[in-house]
Amino acid sequence: MTKTIIFDLGAVLIDWNPHYLYRKIFKEEAEMLYFLENICTPEWNEEQDGGRSLQEATDILVAQYPEQEENIKAFYGRWEEMLGGAVEGTVEIFKELKESGKYNIYALTNWSAETWPIAVERFDFLNWFDGVVVSGTEKDRKPFDSFYHTLLKRYDVHPSEAIFIDDNLRNVKAAEKLGIASVHFTSPEKLRKALEEKSIL
Known part of the structure; x- marks a missing residue:
């Protein structure tokens, strides 16, 4: 029972969907999808779900992809726009x-x-x-x-x-x-x- x-x-x-935010940031859908599949990935996000701090997570990616710093920082800086x-x-x-x-x-x-x-x-x-x-x-x-x-x-x-x-x-x-x-x-x-x-x- x-x-x-x-x-x-x-x-x-x-x-909740990151596309809601990143469609405002990227002009091309393909660019957005590439970013979310290869940089701010679901696997990366799950580490924050598991307790890693947002600051540490952001710093890790910015160090790896400095040319994407603004877009990476938007993930949590503008997180409410994903709701x-x-x-x-x-x-x-x-x-x-x-x-x-x-x-x-x-x-x-x-x-x-x-x-x-x-x-x-x-x-x-x-x-x-x-x-x-x-x-x-x-x-x-x-x-x-x-x-x-x-x-x-x-x-x-x-x-x-x-x-x-x-x-x-x-x-x-x-x-x-x-x-x-x-x-x-x-x-x-x-x-x-x-x-x-x-x-x-």
């Missing part, structure tokens, strides 16, 4: 689950501890969770088993009684390996259907 719902945040409940808003369809699902009173609802998110307060200030629904585990604060992150275990132990969650929702298939597979039933998020509509099929909604 499902007692706990665990949400990822980025691209599930919060529309597109709430994913309203998922927020509505979250609201229904919360109001049902049937579930404990937590967030397990890869997010820098330094940018996290910006999100909390902007999105009221982050206060609806019964608990939030932020990778940058824990200095650990998905898909490492230890990060999932932090949430399970802290909130006394049994894996067999939980459902995990994440847009990253790598993270979904890591949760499933630990015995947590999971939904690979692709859209609010498909999430709703998956939860209905599991008799959660």
Whole structure:
């Protein structure tokens, strides 16, 4: 029986995308894509999610790519411009689950501890969770088993009684390996259907 719902945040409940910022900076789409695939890469960003400071991360890249200094510094200097808003369809699902009173609802998110307060200030629904585990604060992150275990132990969650929702298939597979039933998020509509099929909604 499902007692706990665990949400990822980025691209599930919060529309965060570096393209929103860098489309303002680069005139050509190809230039922007090259920059985000080869310089300010997802792998580089994940190190900040895992606890590395924004300053150290920026300094590392500026030393490697001095000709891109201004664009590199924009990543965190203008980070708020990457926030597109709430994913309203998922927020509505979250609201229904919360109001049902049937579930404990937590967030397990890869997010820098330094940018996290910006999100909390902007999105009221982050206060609806019964608990939030932020990778940058824990200095650990998905898909490492230890990060999932932090949430399970802290909130006394049994894996067999939980459902995990994440847009990253790598993270979904890591949760499933630990015995947590999971939904690979692709859209609010498909999430709703998956939860209905599991008799959660």
